[in-house]
Amino acid sequence: MKYTRFEKARIIGARALQISFGAPVLVDVPAGMLDPIDIAMLEYDKDLVPITVIRE
Template identity: 40%
Template sequence: MTKKNSKYEKARMVSARAFQLAVNAPPEVSVSPSDEPLDVATKEYYEDKLPLKVVHKKKR
């Protein structure tokens, strides 16, 4: 990711993506049939191919 995410943001993004993969969303990286959704989501995160982003609200 271009901006370093906190460990909480990373955990939320990877878990949300793993859920999407578990309900048959197409993966953004090459995978084998035996790969678990959490492993695929983590691989997508580290290869910067995770189709999710964190949006921070501006402070007033």
Template identity: 60%
Template sequence: MKRTFPFKYTRFEKVRIIGARALQIALGAPVLIETDKTDPLEIAREEFERGVIPITVRRRRESFVWLERYDLF
């Protein structure tokens, strides 16, 4: 089963997504938005809030549920 955006991330998924993106930014990945911020965590949080981080979340329940954002591609 596949669900497309909009859907709700759990608080754990949000932390994982923002943390992973902040690490990428800290290691030199290009920033996906125009911002004056310099802290990678703040930039990643703003990217998440704007919905520009391309990511697929896989949830395991009784069956796999993939949450995908097709509007970014």
């Protein structure tokens, strides 16, 4: 599914919030990467984010 830039921002933001509150990370994080937004973007790029969009 192709997401709009707004949906992408919402997905990455929601996932980053989950990661910052201690949710398990679904990718192997490089040694220097600590920012939850960067980790969420890495998950999004690898298509591993467990969040979907429902359109009506």
